[in-house]
Amino acid sequence: MTLTREAPVATVREAPRKPRRHDGLTTALMAGPATVLYVVMLVIPVGLAFYLSLTDWDGFSADPAFVGAANYASLLDDPELRRAALVTLLVAAAGTAGLNLLGLGFALLVNGASRANTFFRIVLFYPHVLSALVVGFLWSAILGTTGAVNNLVTTWGGEVLPFLSDPAWATVTMIAVLVWAGFGVNVVLYLAGLQAVPHSLIEAAKIDGATRRQVFRNVTLPALGPSVTINIVLSLVTLLKTYDLVVSLTAGGPAGQTQTVAYLILWNSFHDARLGFGSAQSVILMLVTAALAFVVTRLRRRGEMAVHQ
Amino acid sequence: MRKTFLWATVAFMLIPLYVLTVNAFKGQQEILGNPFGLDGLTLEPLGRALTNPQFDVVKGYAVTLLFVVAVNVLSVLLAAPAAYTIARSPKRRFRVLMLFFLAGTFIPGQVLVIPVVYVLKTLGLMGTIRGFVLFETTLTLPFSIFLYAGYIATIPAVLDQAAAVDGAGRLRTFWQIVFPLMRPAVATMVILNTFSVWNDFVNPQIILGPGSGLYTVTTGVYAAVSQYSTDYTVVFPTLLLAIAPLLVFFVLMQRHIISGLTAGATKG
Amino acid sequence: MRSPRSSLVLSGIGCLLLLTGCGGGGFAGDSQAQQSEGRQVTVRMLVNISPNLTQAYWDGLVKPFEQANPGIDVKIEAPTGKGVADTLPQQLAAGNAPDVVETLMADETLAKQMLDLSDQPWAKDTPLVEQAKLGGRIYTVGVGVQAQSLVFYNKAAFGKAGIDKPPTTWDELDAAMGKLKAAGYLPLQTGGDFLTGLQLLQLSNPSRAQNHPTWQQDVSAGKIKAGESLLPYLERYHGWIGKGYVDKNALGMKYADAETAFLSGKSAMYVMGSWFTAAEAKAEKDFEVGVFPAPVDKGQQYPGPQGATLAAPYMILKSSPQKDAALKLVQWLVTDPAAVKSQLKQDGNFRTGVERAFTPLEKQVQEILDQAPAGVPQGEGYGDATLPKGFNSAWNTEVQGLYVGKSPKEVAEGVDRWLAGRS
Structure with missing residues (x-):
């Protein structure tokens, strides 16, 4: 990933050795299989997605017609996609904020080696081990109209809380569940970042009479720069492709208001048999993901430079 | 407080x-x-969940475990030597190869799965275990190669040269000298890949399909639960069966898992 | 020294050979390999799984067929996606489509993939076969007829609310709902899932069919707009939400929840197809369930035309390597008396000339079917009265919009915009 500031390619050192006769063959044996598999199963499909996005194919007929950019044109005025794009961006933005604020916050709280802290880390982290599909079904059983919480509320004489039946609530619920399930990872990553903060700097600042807040803002946070970049990019890239949780938590509802782009891609491609149209959405999702990851990395890098100067 | x-x-x-x-x-x-x-x-609901004709939990575990093992083995076999070639080569075209692999880390799986259907179909691998394992392995390659190459760069090249002087070929040098030293990096990748294969839903759903009769834990849970998501005597026991062994495994191995994941993300 | 590029190509070829070459060995799950062995053929059938139609039911249904035809093994496949509607295209795309598919009706897109059954003598006597013809050809054969436009009601609730005669017009329905609400009941049980749009289609069939007898054809031809022509019903439904005649949180309820809620006596009316009778027969409850045909506009004929769809429609895929066995199976499924009866009973459906032991409620539904002046296609429709694929779920999504603040007009426009994008 382009997340580190030093890509390993840059650290490759020339290893002087005698050229051997079977060198080419050996190289092919070592790098070939991976490259071929990568090309066949990843590069060709990406090209194919682009090609399919220029057709009106239903996915199985013998006669796909080439329609040029028509699918891309209809992307623009497809209200379903517009809504899904908005939901996806909202989930990505709010989710990234939530994951990172909670991640960094709790990392600071459970920093340091102790038995209790180990326990806390395990508890914060465990939902990540569960598949998003299971997490969604679990939370829908808890927050659904007939779920655990609403049963409690109604037996106490309250009104049903529309966690999953009102569009705004459902979107917030979905983001909250994503954050619940994922912030443990960010905690762990920020903890790793905190280990890298030079202890001497913190001590020096303390000796100079800095308050805890000042130490955090002026020493810890700048040193955490690379961690922040990694965390934000990872969160964004993960959240932009939210699919499993939509399937199990809301099934895209109510009124289709929680469909994400990834959900719509598969729905359009198969249920509506508009594979060409779905592929156009795929291409856009791919480009947006790459672009956002790139931009965030660049912005953060510039930010770090500014801090270090 | x-x-x-x-x-x-x-x-x-x-x-x-x-x-x-x-x-x-x-x-x-x-x-x-x-x-x-x-x-x-x-215990009655749990018993019924265990004998659900829609989803054989034990078989689901067996199938998923088989996938996890197969993908991990294949991923190491393919990615490690490729990373070695890249890390030890001064040539420009290998740097390009590295970037070429790196680009793959930004492709969301959902985008790939539809066109991959046609690639697998052409190869006669659609709906088969082999097709699924090869595709899942491919998804692990970009990051594995990146991580391994980074790690190999920290292993002194002197070791290779010594082996070469002793007359070992590059293949043997790699597998016998360098690969054993890569243990931490390989462990990290195995942990990362295990979780991603285990929890994957969309790829087995589409690539295996109903024709194969194969369910992983996730697609099995979906088949058992989605129609009955408010029959809680189905939902809760099925979900419990799906996660309990995994949680036990996590608690026992948490130190390795958490540090492995951390290493994976921060080195990456 | 060979250049790395050419050696990459070389190893690439080797790798591909390895992929495709190690074909048969090692792994299970190659269904093709099993099929070619011996005389035994496997017919794969993709079916709808629902609370009525479980995997166990399907397995049991085809058992007698397998016993009578020792050379044929029927493999029931459950959808891996949301349902048959998205799993079949997925399988078609993957090139491993089943031999037989249940639940879907042929439309322009699917018909090209399906076997033409027009020259099968037995196909001509199956229910609704004329209506389901596409371009004069038979692709789909079914087991029976589902009556769609039925309103089931809680007789105790109607008694308590002082309603002695079921409503026959929309206005009477509104008045009845008011009384039911006053009596402390939720007047109409609705739900989320696919239920929201389905119920409104079911409810509107009889009056819509009198205003627009060839609605689907007219919509396809661009003579009328789908959403616009259904606007009066959308407005009425919207009114019910405002007046609390339906639960404003209904979207949080799954199909099964809605059914359970009605059967537990919390709500007074439930609009559903005839298959609900199967669930009613199984449920324990302390009140009697009645049924009346969906209401019509004032001045229209009552009962109006009944929404009628094909129960358990079967199609055979053209690509099937086991056409003979598949034909045999489908013929058996739609003509064998025991198989037909079993399917009708299991999913609460009807077929003229097939006598089976009816529950009192089923008897009433049969009477409604007999009295209906006509059977009309619903929503997406079938045969030559077919709207673009996916209409029903698009309609459903839009109708759900009424619950989340959209106006009836916006919903109607949304439906029309969807249709405009597909033609």
């Missing part, structure tokens, strides 16, 4: 797990009447 807050958070994190566990042992009336209570516990 800090402690109270942390314990409150712990409660919030664990309540869903508690609800899941107690309700897996209750009837629909007890679940609806008192979702947090402990009355009327019975």
